[in-house]
Amino acid sequence: MRHYSSHVFPLPVSFSFWAAGLFLCLFFLLPLGVVLGVSLASRGLYGGVQWIGTFENYRRLADPMIGVIFVRSILFASLTTLVCAVVGFPLAYMVARASQRWQLVWLTLVMIPFWTNFLVRTYAWVLILRADGLVNSLLLQLGIESEPLPLLFTDLAVGVGLVYGYLPFMVLPLIVAIERIPPQLEEAAYDLYASVGAMFRHVVLPLSKPGFWAGGVLVFIPSLGAFITPYLLGGGQKMMIGTLIQQEFLVSRDWPFGSALSFGLMGTALVLWFVVSRTSLGKDVQ
Amino acid sequence: MSFICGVILLMGAVLGLGGCSESSSPSQSGSPEPPILYYYTWSDYVDPEIVASFEASRGVRVVVDTFSSNEELLAKVQAGMTGYDVVVPSDFMAGIMAQLGLLAELDLAQIPHVQDLEPHLTNLPFDPTQRFAIPYLWGTVGIGYNAKVVTEVPTSWEVLWDPQYGGRISMLNDQREVMGLALRALGHSLNSQEPQLIQQAKKKLIAQKPLVKAYTSEQFDQLLVSGEVVLAHAWGGPVARAMRENPSIHYAIPQEGGTIWTDCLAVLASSSKKRLAMDFMNYLLGEEVALLTSKRLLFASANRHVRNQLPPDIRDNIAVYPPQDILSRMEWMEDVHEAIRDYDRAWTELKVH
Numbered sequence: 001m002r003h004y005s006s007h008v009f010p011l012p013v014s015f016s017f018w019a020a021g022l023f024l025c026l027f028f029l030l031p032l033g034v035v036l037g038v039s040l041a042s043r044g045l046y047g048g049v050q051w052i053g054t055f056e057n058y059r060r061l062a063d064p065m066i067g068v069i070f071v072r073s074i075l076f077a078s079l080t081t082l083v084c085a086v087v088g089f090p091l092a093y094m095v096a097r098a099s100q101r102w103q104l105v106w107l108t109l110v111m112i113p114f115w116t117n118f119l120v121r122t123y124a125w126v127l128i129l130r131a132d133g134l135v136n137s138l139l140l141q142l143g144i145e146s147e148p149l150p151l152l153f154t155d156l157a158v159g160v161g162l163v164y165g166y167l168p169f170m171v172l173p174l175i176v177a178i179e180r181i182p183p184q185l186e187e188a189a190y191d192l193y194a195s196v197g198a199m200f201r202h203v204v205l206p207l208s209k210p211g212f213w214a215g216g217v218l219v220f221i222p223s224l225g226a227f228i229t230p231y232l233l234g235g236g237q238k239m240m241i242g243t244l245i246q247q248e249f250l251v252s253r254d255w256p257f258g259s260a261l262s263f264g265l266m267g268t269a270l271v272l273w274f275v276v277s278r279t280s281l282g283k284d285v286q
Numbered sequence: 287m288s289f290i291c292g293v294i295l296l297m298g299a300v301l302g303l304g305g306c307s308e309s310s311s312p313s314q315s316g317s318p319e320p321p322i323l324y325y326y327t328w329s330d331y332v333d334p335e336i337v338a339s340f341e342a343s344r345g346v347r348v349v350v351d352t353f354s355s356n357e358e359l360l361a362k363v364q365a366g367m368t369g370y371d372v373v374v375p376s377d378f379m380a381g382i383m384a385q386l387g388l389l390a391e392l393d394l395a396q397i398p399h400v401q402d403l404e405p406h407l408t409n410l411p412f413d414p415t416q417r418f419a420i421p422y423l424w425g426t427v428g429i430g431y432n433a434k435v436v437t438e439v440p441t442s443w444e445v446l447w448d449p450q451y452g453g454r455i456s457m458l459n460d461q462r463e464v465m466g467l468a469l470r471a472l473g474h475s476l477n478s479q480e481p482q483l484i485q486q487a488k489k490k491l492i493a494q495k496p497l498v499k500a501y502t503s504e505q506f507d508q509l510l511v512s513g514e515v516v517l518a519h520a521w522g523g524p525v526a527r528a529m530r531e532n533p534s535i536h537y538a539i540p541q542e543g544g545t546i547w548t549d550c551l552a553v554l555a556s557s558s559k560k561r562l563a564m565d566f567m568n569y570l571l572g573e574e575v576a577l578l579t580s581k582r583l584l585f586a587s588a589n590r591h592v593r594n595q596l597p598p599d600i601r602d603n604i605a606v607y608p609p610q611d612i613l614s615r616m617e618w619m620e621d622v623h624e625a626i627r628d629y630d631r632a633w634t635e636l637k638v639h
Contacts, residue, residue, distance in 0.1 A: 045624065046386055048364050065638050126505070131514040150453060152514065153500045235500025236459045239637040247637075251357045251461060252630040253364070 039259035047253025057260035066244075066261075070268060073241040076155075077224040080162040084170040084219045085212055087163065092174035092211070093204070097183070107175075110168050118165065122232050125161050126152060129233070153235030161229040166222060170215035177211025178204065216276075221269050241265050322347045323562055326362075326370040328549065329354050329504070330524065331423070333582045340569050346562065354504060355460060363388055363554065371557040372566055378619045380419035380550045381412030385621075389418040390553040396564045399571035404590040406613065407548055411620065419550035420567060421588035423523075423579070426546050426608045426616060427463055428539040430506065430525035432516040432532075440538045443471040446517060447490075452497040456515040459501040461633040462619060463545060464491065467519060470542045476617050479625035488632035492639050501637075510535050522605040526584040529605070537605035543615030546608075548588060580606070 042052040060066070095106040113121060128134045129151040136148040151157055181204060189199040227242030236243075241261065248258030325337070329352040337348050351370070353359045356379040363373065363383070375383055383389050394400050400420055407421040408414075429440050436451070446455055446467075457464050466476030468487035478484065499515050500506075507524035509515045511532045518525070525537045551570060553563040569575055576589040580596060586607050587593070593601055600606055608616070622629065 045626070046364075046382055047361060065635060068638055130509075130512055132512045148513075150499075235456075236502060236637070237495075237498070237500065239634070243637075244634070247634065250361045251355065251633075253357060253361050254630065 035259045035262055038255050039257075039263055041256045043254045043256050047255065049255055054256075057257045058263075060257060061260060061264050066264075069239050069241060069244055070264070072238065073224055074268070074272070076158065076162065076230075076240065077220050077226075079159060080166060080223040081170075081216050081220045083159070083163050084167050085216065088167055088170035088174055088215065089208070092171045093178055095171070096175045096178035110171060114168070119228055119232075122161055122165065122228050125157070125164065125233055129157050129160075152233065153237060155234070155238065157233040158230050158238075161233040162223045162226060165226075165229060166219040169218035169222075173214035173218065174208060174211035177208045177214075181207045217273065220272075224269060225265055320346050321559060321562060322349055323372065323559060323566055324348075324370045325350050325372045325566070326359065327352055327372075327374040331374065331549070331583060331585075333579060336570075336575055336578060336582075340566060344562075344565070348566070357461075370554055371559050371563040373552055373554055374422065374549050375419065375552060376547050376549050376619070377410060377412050377421075378621050380552055382621050383552070384413060384418040388555055390555045390557060390560055391417055392420070392553065392567075393564060396561070397568045397571065399568050399573075399589065402571065402573065402589045402591055404588055407588050410548075410618065412618075413550075419552040420571065421548040422551045422570060423583070423585040424546070424548035424588055425522040425586055425606070426539055426612075427458070427467075427519070427521055427544045428525075428537055428605070430510050430518040430520040430528065430535060430537050430605070432510060432513065432534050433536050434534045435516040439536070440517070441541050443467055443540045443542055443544075445540075446519065447494050447497070449497060451517050453499055454514070454516045455494075455497050455518070456500045456502055456506045456509055457494075457498055457519045458506070458521075459503045461629055464501070464519070464636075465629055465632060466545060466619065470544055470617075473542070476545060477620045477622055479622050481625070481628050484625065484628045484632050488636060491636050495636065495639055522608075523583060523585040526600075526603055526605040529603070537603075539604065539608060539612050539616075541615070543612070543617060545619055546613065546616035547619065 038049055039057055040053055040055070042050045042054055042056070044050050095103055095110075098106060126133075130136070131148040131150075131152070133152070135151060136145075139145040139149065185203050185207075186199055189203045194202065225242045225245075226240065227246050230238065230240045230243050231246070234240075234243075239247075241264075245258050245261050245265070248254045248261060252258075323346055325348055327350065332350055332352065337350060340346075341348055353362065356376050359373060359375055360379060360383065363370070364386075373383075380389070394416065397420065400416055403416075403421060404424075407424060408416075410421075413419050429443075429445065431440060435454070436445070445451070446457070457467075462476075465484070465487050468490045469476050469478050469483065472483070472486055472490060474483050474487075478487075500509070502509070503521075506515070506518040506520050507528040510518050510520075510525070510528045520537070522537060525535065528535045529537075551567045553560055553567070557563055570579070571589060573589055573591050576587040576592050577595055579585075580587045580592055581600065584600065584603075584606055593607060604612075
């Protein structure tokens with residue numbers, strides 16, 4: 001019996017280890033390895049991949065034109081993250097401090113849009129923002145504007161679409177973070193004659209940092225590589241990293257360069273994550 | 287708390303999948319009963335009724351999947367999505383795909399309707415004898431415009447550079463078409479391969495960009511109808527459909543001429559159901575089905591017997607059937623070989639500005 005159990009115990013541990021390892025290899029390392037391999041190859045004239053090794057694709061990343069696209073995408077992603085934080089915080093606070101029953105209601109309302117395809121929801125914004133769309137009809141009806149405003153296919157439209165798409169990713173981690181703050185701390189602040197503003201500034205906001213951090217990462221990284229939103233709401237005007245990668249794969253059929261761009265995108269995200277995590281925002285969280 | 291974490295994970299999964307769930311790739315190992323034919327075609331070429339009646343008459347199932355540009359078709363077929371049987375490349379792309387060995391050689395004895403082709407669609411340079419591809423629908427690229435705002439019929443592509451229509455112009459989101467338009471406007475062939483001509487065209491397009499509302503190949507008809515744009519670089523068919531919704535929409539083909547195109551039916555070399563695929567092609571090319579197709583989709587049929595049976599509002603609509611005298615000014619798009627790299631680069635530069 002004794003002999004038996006000493007053998008049985010380590011088995012589940014090594015099993016879960018290998019299962020996790022296999023999972024990582026199959027769904028993370030293997031695809032990433034394929035992309036890396038392709039990024040080091042050459043393109044065929046009509047697309048496809050010629051297995052001639054080269055660093056040319058990475059050299060092309062230094063092109064100023066590509067730099068402009070990366071900088072633009074980083075700006076858009078940063079602004080999206082900032083707006084999501086500003087808009088998301090009051091909502092998250094309200095949900096976190098609501099009664100159990102209402103919390104479920106609010107959370108369900110935040111979730112419901114996810115039952116519809118992201119593409120369809122983004123296209124709905126086309127219908128809202130276009131010249132005879134909801135916003136412009138309203139402005140004309142109320143007599144605020146006499147001509148429809150050009151809203152669709154502008155940077156503003158892309159920004160609105162990105163904030164709309166990724167706001168829940170900011171709100172949910174914030175709810176988790178705020179729920180962890182004991183309400184007694186807020187009462188204590190008031191007892192010490194803090195105004196509402198001072199209470200938020202000195203108590204709730206600093207303690208919500210882990211939520212801002214997690215939400216920021218969840219919003220920033222997908223908006224950095226966003227493709228559908230700039231494509232549909234930006235009218236194909238201003239290229240972003242996501243649309244550039246799509247173009248390399250489906251229009252130019254330059255898979256090796258598209259793969260190198262994907263690695264450039266990952267590298268950019270990693271570097272930015274590293275830099276921000278060393279600032280005051282990241283430090284206490286780590 | 288774990289409920290919320292679960293919710294976050296779930297949302298991540300939904301969002302991750304949401305973006306790319308456009309097409310379920312056909313599985314290669316289908317059981318043979320009933321046979322399934324995989325048809326890969328343009329997004330505005332599908333009429334469910336036509337497909338359904340083929341399914342009913344042959345006792346097969348047809349699975350339709352769609353693409354929105356020739357480049358996308360080639361990229362997906364090259365990426366190994368070889369489960370498709372029948373595909374619909376345009377003229378020059380049919381040539382490229384045949385050259386790459388992606389298309390099967392056709393047995394014309396099984397496609398008798400090949401005899402009914404419009405004369406100007408036979409003997410085309412990319413496949414003179416219909417060895418690999420048979421013209422199916424055809425048309426032109428021109429300008430769709432709103433006559434309430436653009437009161438004079440556009441006679442030149444230069445109208446797309448007219449500042450008075452700034453912010454109310456849309457261009458196709460198609461690299462060869464847009465570059466080709468600029469080359470024609472400059473008086474060159476839309477198949478030019480000289481780097482300095484491509485540079486000139488790029489400069490002209492960059493100068494135009496502040497006036498352009500959007501580069502789109504899918505939404506321009508809706509933008510015309512809603513009044514968002516008043517001039518659209520456009521394929522004829524969608525403009526013809528827009529006319530039905532908004533009678534002030536018209537279509538013009540500029541004097542400099544532009545692209546004439548035909549989308550062709552072809553069978554992939556990797557297809558395991560070539561006989562059924564060719565039967566399907568013959569079905570689509572037959573007079574009765576072709577007539578219904580043109581009525582529904584408002585594209586001109588390659589079957590020469592169709593035109594005279596169409597109602598006059600379709601037959602005489604230049605967005606569907608261009609007038610005979612314009613045909614001589616139109617140019618077929620051809621493969622530009624190595625110069626495609628210059629086109630790629632010029633297009634990306636245009637989109638960066």
